[in-house]
Amino acid sequence: MTTITPFLWFDDGLEQAIERYRTVFDDVEVHHEQRLPDGDGTFGGSILVAEFSICGQRVMGMNAGPQFPHTEAFSFYVRCADQAEVDRYWDGLIADGGEESQCGWLRDPWGVSWQIIPEALERLQADPDRDAANRVTQAMLGMRKIIVAELEDAFAAE
Template identity: 35%
Template sequence: MKKRGLNILVAITVVSFIGCGNSQQNTNNNGKIDTKANQSTTDKSHMIKQKITPNIWVETTDAKAVADYYLSIFKDGKLKEHHKYTNPAEAGGGNFETATIEVAGMELSILAAGPFFKFNESVSLVINCKDQAEVDYYWNALTANGGQESSCGWCKDKYGLSWQVVPVEYFDLINSKDPRVREKAMKNTLTQKKIILSQLQ
């Protein structure tokens, strides 16, 4: 238990350090960390511009695979960083990785440090979709290959992260000034897994 706690502490410390550092790629061709990159960078163009960055801890230790998975779904995304680390002996050894991707204009940090924590629905990411076709695309992509459908527009991807896939018109319906529109949208939402907008209108 003591080694596990130290292992987690090391991983969290590394993630905190990265968040306070810069966004430039600072791993060399062998995947080892170039600490000089963090020490000598002064070009503000490389600084992280997003004030708050969501960070997800996945149960694998392959951050690149996780990044590739999300980038295969969000086609306009890109990999910004990928780093490999080795825990010191006193932390029990072992390797873990981090990655930073940009999807839909948002930076998302990935910590791949093994099966210490699991996702639950208390935290989810919302995809605001422009129409039903976009809802269908993201729903199908996220629930494929080990993902899981839930209800009321919620689903999980293959890593267990919860998503809400919602057409933007949905919010107009459930917040309508017309009580009949609101009631129909809310009532029919409860019968759905994937949101079918035509059944709520």
């Protein structure tokens, strides 16, 4: 059976990234890992390649050096049920060296980009009242982390 799996190139820190993802998401599982031999210099015993899943999405990762850093051109889109989920994922992914971006985007400490998006944003932007939906979009454009209450206020404004 043919499958498609995102493959992430890490400078270093794949194992630490997976451990962080385990603290942020409820469903992280390592399916396979290939480690360098213990006697292999500075990096002996460290993970070279790992296949893991986050909330059911399989991902491959490899520690391979700084030649190809991550960019925002590729991101994981996390659809959140409510503000509590947004806060949990946002805070967990930017902790200890991550960076906030705009409009619900962030980069974790390893440079992987994530979009942490509440369901309310999609629902309000799709509303048939185009003026209200446009106010929501304008509010979102001024945010870093998406705040559901501010989206709802923008939607209800006249």
